[in-house]
Every structure is written in C-alpha cells, then in structure tokens.
Amino acid sequence: MTVESTPTHLKVLLVDDEENIVRAITRLLLEEEIDLEVVSANSGAQGLEALEAHPDVALILSDQRMPGMSGAEFLEKARDIVPDAVRMVLTGYADMAATMDAINKGGASRYLTKPWDDNMLRRTILEGVEQYRLVQENRTLTALVEKQNRELAEWNQGLKGRVMDQTATIRRQNQELQQRNRQIGASFRNTILAFSRLIELHSSRLQEHTRNVTELAVGTATGLGLGTEQIETVRTAALLHDVGVIGIASEILDKSMEGMPREELDIFLQHAVRGQTAVDAVEELREAGLLIRHHHEQYDGRGFPDRISGEAIPLGARIIAFADFVDRELEEQRGEAAVASVLAKASRELGGKLDPALIDAITPHIRALYIPARSRRAEAAEKELRPKQLFEGMTITRNVYSGSGLLLLTKGTVLDAAKIMTVVRHYGIDPPKGGVHVSWRPAESDDGRPGCAPDCQVPEQELKPRHLKEGMRTTRNIYSGTGLLLLTEGTVLDASSIVAVTRYYDIDPPSCGIYVSTEREPAPDAGPNTSREAP
Ligand SMILES: [Fe+2]
Numbered sequence: 001m002t003v004e005s006t007p008t009h010l011k012v013l014l015v016d017d018e019e020n021i022v023r024a025i026t027r028l029l030l031e032e033e034i035d036l037e038v039v040s041a042n043s044g045a046q047g048l049e050a051l052e053a054h055p056d057v058a059l060i061l062s063d064q065r066m067p068g069m070s071g072a073e074f075l076e077k078a079r080d081i082v083p084d085a086v087r088m089v090l091t092g093y094a095d096m097a098a099t100m101d102a103i104n105k106g107g108a109s110r111y112l113t114k115p116w117d118d119n120m121l122r123r124t125i126l127e128g129v130e131q132y133r134l135v136q137e138n139r140t141l142t143a144l145v146e147k148q149n150r151e152l153a154e155w156n157q158g159l160k161g162r163v164m165d166q167t168a169t170i171r172r173q174n175q176e177l178q179q180r181n182r183q184i185g186a187s188f189r190n191t192i193l194a195f196s197r198l199i200e201l202h203s204s205r206l207q208e209h210t211r212n213v214t215e216l217a218v219g220t221a222t223g224l225g226l227g228t229e230q231i232e233t234v235r236t237a238a239l240l241h242d243v244g245v246i247g248i249a250s251e252i253l254d255k256s257m258e259g260m261p262r263e264e265l266d267i268f269l270q271h272a273v274r275g276q277t278a279v280d281a282v283e284e285l286r287e288a289g290l291l292i293r294h295h296h297e298q299y300d301g302r303g304f305p306d307r308i309s310g311e312a313i314p315l316g317a318r319i320i321a322f323a324d325f326v327d328r329e330l331e332e333q334r335g336e337a338a339v340a341s342v343l344a345k346a347s348r349e350l351g352g353k354l355d356p357a358l359i360d361a362i363t364p365h366i367r368a369l370y371i372p373a374r375s376r377r378a379e380a381a382e383k384e385l386r387p388k389q390l391f392e393g394m395t396i397t398r399n400v401y402s403g404s405g406l407l408l409l410t411k412g413t414v415l416d417a418a419k420i421m422t423v424v425r426h427y428g429i430d431p432p433k434g435g436v437h438v439s440w441r442p443a444e445s446d447d448g449r450p451g452c453a454p455d456c457q458v459p460e461q462e463l464k465p466r467h468l469k470e471g472m473r474t475t476r477n478i479y480s481g482t483g484l485l486l487l488t489e490g491t492v493l494d495a496s497s498i499v500a501v502t503r504y505y506d507i508d509p510p511s512c513g514i515y516v517s518t519e520r521e522p523a524p525d526a527g528p529n530t531s532r533e534a535p
C-alpha cells in the first residue's frame with residue numbers, strides 16, 4: 001500500500017444554474033492566497049459529471065433551487081461519489097424546508113443564504129476546505145502510522161527469527177567447541193598416559209610404581225582440598241615423575257635406591273632433572289615439570305637436585321615424594337603388616353625426607369591402596385606376572401612351559417628363589433607367550449580349587465575387549481603380548497581405559513582375555529580417589 005501525501009492543491013465545486021453567481025463566487029475564491037481550484041457546473045447532472053472527473057474535490061457548494069435536480073438531491077448523490085467532500089448548500093430565506101432536506105439527506109454541513117456576505121462566504125468555504133484538508137491529513141498520517149507499525153511488526157518478527165537463528169548457531173558452535181575441547185583434553189591425557197607407559201616399558205620395576213604413586217598423590221591432593229587445576233597438575237606430574245629414567249641402564253634401575261653405590265645413585269637421581277627437561281618443550285606441562293624436578297628433594301633440604309627445603313619445595317612435589325617413598329618401600333608387599341611397617345618408617349622420616357604435614361592426608365589412601373578388602377580378594381586372585389615380578393611363597397596356578405613346550409613348573413608349586421631363577425632363565429633363552437600365572441594363596445584344596453574361604457573367591461569372567469563395559473573391575477593385572485602392564489588388578493574400567501585396552505589387543509595381543517568382575521566393591525573410607533586405575 002502506498003500512502004499519498006495530503007494534497008496542497010484543493011478543489012472546490014460550485015453548482016448553480018445562475019451563471020453570474022458561479023462567476024461571482026469563483027472570483028471571490030480566486031482572490032484568496034491559498035491554492036484553490038474552482039470547478040463549476042450549472043446543474044445537478046453537470047455537477048455529478050464534474051465529480052466523476054474530479055473525485056478529489058474538497059468542498060461542494062450547491063444552490064438549492066435548480067431545474068431538474070434540487071441541491072438536496074444532488075448532494076445526496078454526490079455523497080455516494082465523494083463521501084469525504086465537505087458539502088454546503090446555498091439557499092434563499094424562503095427555502096428553509098428544502099434546506100433542512102439538504103442537510104438531512106445530502107449531508108450538508110452548512111447552509112449559506114442569498115444574498116450572501118462576501119467575507120462570511122469566503123470564511124465559511126475556507127473553513128470547510130481546511131476541515132477537509134485536516135481530515136485528509138489525519139487519514140494520511142493514520143495510514144502512515146499503520147504502515148510503519150506493520151513494517152515494525154514485520155521487522156520485529158524477522159529480527160526475532162534472526163536472533164533465534166543466531167542463538168541456535170552460537171549454541172551449536174559452543175557445543176562443537178566443547179566437544180573439541182573434550183577431544184583435545186582426552187588426547188592430551190592419553191598422550192601423558194602414553195609417556196607414562198614408556199617408563200613402564202623401560203623398567204619392569206616401575207610398572208606398577210607410576211600408577212600407585214599417581215593414585216596416592218591425586219588422592220592426597222584431593223584430600224588436602226587443592227583446586228581442580230592443581231590436582232590435574234599433580235596427576236600429570238605423578239604419571240611422568242620418573243620419565244627421566246628412560247636412558248638410564250636397567251642394571252641401575254633394577255636396584256633399590258638404598259642398594260645403589262654413590263656413583264649409580266648420582267646417575268639415577270639425574271632422572272628428576274632429565275624428566276623436567278623432557279617435558280619442558282610442552283608449555284602445558286611446564287608446571288608439572290617443576291614438580292617432576294623436585295620430587296627427590298627432601299623436606300630437610302638434603303635432597304636432589306636443588307637441596308631446597310620445607311615449603312620452598314612445591315607442595316605437589318612434596319606429595320609425590322611422599323607417595324614415591326611409600327611405594328618404593330612397599331614394592332610388591334601388601335597387607336596390614338607391610339603397611340604398618342612402612343607407615344612407621346615414614347613417621348621416622350617426617351621432617352627429614354618427608355613433609356610432616358602430609359602424613360594424615362596420605363595415610364587413608366595408603367591403607368586403601370595396599371591393604372584393603374580388595375587386598376584379600378587380590379591375594380586370592382590369580383595374577384599373570386613377568387618372571388622378575390615373582391616372589392617367594394607365591395603359588396603357581398597353571399603349568400608353566402617354555403616357548404618350545406618344556407614343562408618348567410607344575411600347577412600348585414610354591415615358588416622359592418631357585419624356582420624363580422629357573423623361570424627367569426628360561427624366559428631369557430626360550431620365552432613362552434604370556435606371563436606366569438600365580439596366586440598368593442598358600443595351597444590348593446584337594447579338588448584343585450583355590451584354597452581360600454568361599455567368601456574370598458572372586459566372581460570373575462574372562463572377556464574379549466569388545467565385551468568390556470564401563471564400571472567393570474579388573475580382577476587380574478592385564479598385560480600386552482610383550483608384557484607391558486596395561487591395567488592393574490582392581491581398576492574400574494571407564495571409556496578411555498576400554499579404548500586403550502582394545503587398542504593394545506589389536507597391536508600387541510596377549511594370549512588370554514581380560515578378567516573382570518561386574519561386582520562393585522564398597523568405596524573405601526578414604527574417599528572417591530582410591531580407585532587403582534591410573535587416571
Ligand atoms: Fe623418581
């Protein structure tokens with residue numbers, strides 16, 4: 001719809017059968033300064049024709065008494081053609097009845113009498129024209145406001161649609177961004193895990209050490225109320241704390257720190273600095289690198305490499321040093337007595353090697369990791385170990401053959417130093433696939449079943465990687481075909497550990513499946529961070 005502006009050029013129609021009256025009024029009007037166009041007609045019929053030609057007439061002034069069609073009749077018809085035009089009638093005093101007719105039927109708004117007063121006539125006509133102009137202007141403005149309102153409504157609708165579209169786009173991009181962030185985060189964590197596995201590859205002595213230190217350190221950091229970022233830094237540093245041992249000869253690594261001559265200890269301790277150097281190129285690992293550097297500092301300032309003391313040692317490094325001390329002391333030992341002994345030894349080192357402020361926070365995690373209900377189960381469960389992980393007193397649970405099929409040990413044999421040496425030697429020269437299956441249970445019952453109480457039997461099943469589900473708990477250590485420890489017994493599976501195991505089964509498959517239990521154990525008192533799974 002287009003909106004016309006109010007016309008500045010206004011038309012007046014004069015209808016009178018007397019020519020001289022028409023001329024007189026025309027002249028009177030043309031003297032006015034406003035832009036008026038006067039159209040005239042000498043009868044009602046001519047007047048109607050003029051209206052067809054000029055439908056924009058603003059005002060009609062019609063004589064009442066005309067031959068053929070009276071003024072009242074003409075105005076009545078004119079109203080149908082130009083309903084907006086202001087209508088006036090010109091009449092003599094004697095025609096009052098007809099004048100009323102013109103007002104009632106023809107909708108005339110005024111009547112003027114003959115003879116007229118020029119000023120009065122002029123003023124009346126100009127007022128009528130002005131009335132028409134105001135009505136038209138009002139109509140034009142109303143139409144304009146309506147049009148603008150409609151445009152505004154359309155614009156608002158469009159705007160709302162665009163805002164909704166943009167909101168949806170932003171939301172989608174945000175979700176994609178979060179997804180990518182999660183992928184980058186997962187990829188970063190997996191990279192760190194891959195690094196930590198390199199340590200395990202390098203030294204069988206360190207296979208479980210990294211995971212145990214990580215679990216103790218993260219549990220302690222959480223218990224101390226550290227923030228999420230600090231805990232993640234501790235986790236990363238714990239996973240990588242011994243990465244610097246790569247490149248150090250295994251003859252040195254296979255000894256305990258106490259058993260190393262000074263010269264070898266100096267070489268061994270370099271791993272803290274080498275570890276920091278190795279990760280320093282990755283900006284996100286620099287803070288963890290600092291903890292790696294200081295994880296062999298001592299609280300009394302007699303450690304390595306910088307001999308700093310007390311709180312000058314970063315808290316994360318003090319936590320890892322404590323966890324490292326405990327796990328090195330315990331090695332393969334488990335149970336109440338072993339834990340009590342190592343806690344006593346740790347107490348003697350408080351203020352010396354270890355930070356006294358950490359003992360209360362770390363103790364519950366030590367107990368949960370090394371003694372626990374699961375330890376009873378763990379000791380009852382069968383483990384597949386590398387020869388160097390065998391201990392005297394363990395019982396062989398499956399016949400052990402060399403790679404060429406020579407029977408080395410029979411099921412039920414209790415290991416002693418000589419038998420372990422035999423196995424180690426054969427694994428060196430004629431290695432079979434897989435490890436040696438053992439248990440800590442003291443003996444077998446007559447029917448060949450494990451000699452433990454019924455309540456300590458582990459309801460386990462052997463599954464292929466694709467059948468693993470989140471929440472299942474491993475009941476034996478899981479090794480790759482070449483003997484890399486993939487998951488420790490007791491690990492609760494999550495999506496990333498399942499993916500990791502599946503990949504190892506593709507690229508380095510072991511001879512058996514994965515032993516798991518779907519039974520959930522009660523959470524240890526120490527809190528939520530006591531899972532044995534390396535994060
Ligand atoms: Fe270390």
Ligand SMILES: [Fe+2]
Pocket residue numbers: 209213241242324
């Ligand atoms: Fe360590």
